[in-house]
Amino acid sequence: NIFYFVNQSKTFDEAQQFCRENYTDLATLSGQEDVEKLFGLDNFTYTTSAWIGLKKSGSKRWRWALADPEFYKEVETEYRNWAPNEEVVFLDYEDCVMMDSSGQFFSTYCFTIRSFICYDDILSEEVAILILFNLLGQGDNNQKYVLVNEANYCRQHHTELVSMRNEDENLQIQQLIPAGHYVYIGLFKDNYVWSDKSTSSFRNWGSYQPDGSGECVTQLLRDDRLWDDLT
Numbered sequence: 001n002i003f004y005f006v007n008q009s010k011t012f013d014e015a016q017q018f019c020r021e022n023y024t025d026l027a028t029l030s031g032q033e034d035v036e037k038l039f040g041l042d043n044f045t046y047t048t049s050a051w052i053g054l055k056k057s058g059s060k061r062w063r064w065a066l067a068d069p070e071f072y073k074e075v076e077t078e079y080r081n082w083a084p085n086e087e088v089v090f091l092d093y094e095d096c097v098m099m100d101s102s103g104q105f106f107s108t109y110c111f112t113i114r115s116f117i118c119y120d121d122i123l124s125e126e127v128a129i130l131i132l133f134n135l136l137g138q139g140d141n142n143q144k145y146v147l148v149n150e151a152n153y154c155r156q157h158h159t160e161l162v163s164m165r166n167e168d169e170n171l172q173i174q175q176l177i178p179a180g181h182y183v184y185i186g187l188f189k190d191n192y193v194w195s196d197k198s199t200s201s202f203r204n205w206g207s208y209q210p211d212g213s214g215e216c217v218t219q220l221l222r223d224d225r226l227w228d229d230l231t
Contacts, residue, residue, distance in 0.1 A: 012216040025196040026053030053195030054217035064163035065186030067202035076165035097187040101177040116184035118154035161186030
């Protein structure tokens with residue numbers, strides 16, 4: 001992807017129209033590499049934030065966190081292994097997924113402290129990581145956004161929260177989970193869509209985000225390089 005920084009103050013809709021008239025569309029980010037490209041643009045850090053092409057629209061749907069389209073063959077992004085009756089009782093605010101040692105999926109709140117599994121494409125294997133309280137800080141506010149911290153941890157130290165494409169990979173990952181335990185995996189639910197209709201599932205939220213303060217998304221221009229939702 002080629003990105004251009006437009007140093008003009010506009011609403012999201014105005015920015016979208018400007019980009020469509022002068023370029024292709026507001027930026028779609030498909031991974032951490034694209035975020036790094038943004039920060040290499042001339043004058044990019046002369047303001048506090050900039051619109052990207054992500055906005056709330058429609059109903060929530062399940063997505064795998066690993067956004068690389070080359071990772072998946074046809075229909076592999078749709079792999080699920082829900083526990084019996086789990087798929088028919090989804091609650092709107094259960095936006096994350098945990099997996100047990102038998103390989104079954106359970107929708108869950110995103111604020112429970114639990115272990116999680118990262119995928120590392122350099123090591124070509126899944127790496128089990130035990131989440132520590134001091135990774136997230138203390139207090140209920142930090143605990144509410146545990147999955148954001150896990151995703152960022154996996155990106156910083158490995159590649160991403162683990163995604164599964166088929167039953168064989170599910171069986172491999174089961175071996176990492178102790179009996180009686182549940183761990184977060186990289187399946188999540190949201191209703192954000194890209195302006196150019198891209199199917200990228202990459203999300204790069206900051207702590208406490210999205211907090212419902214708006215339907216559109218900005219790239220924060222600070223050292224952590226994360227996202228915020230705004231009106």
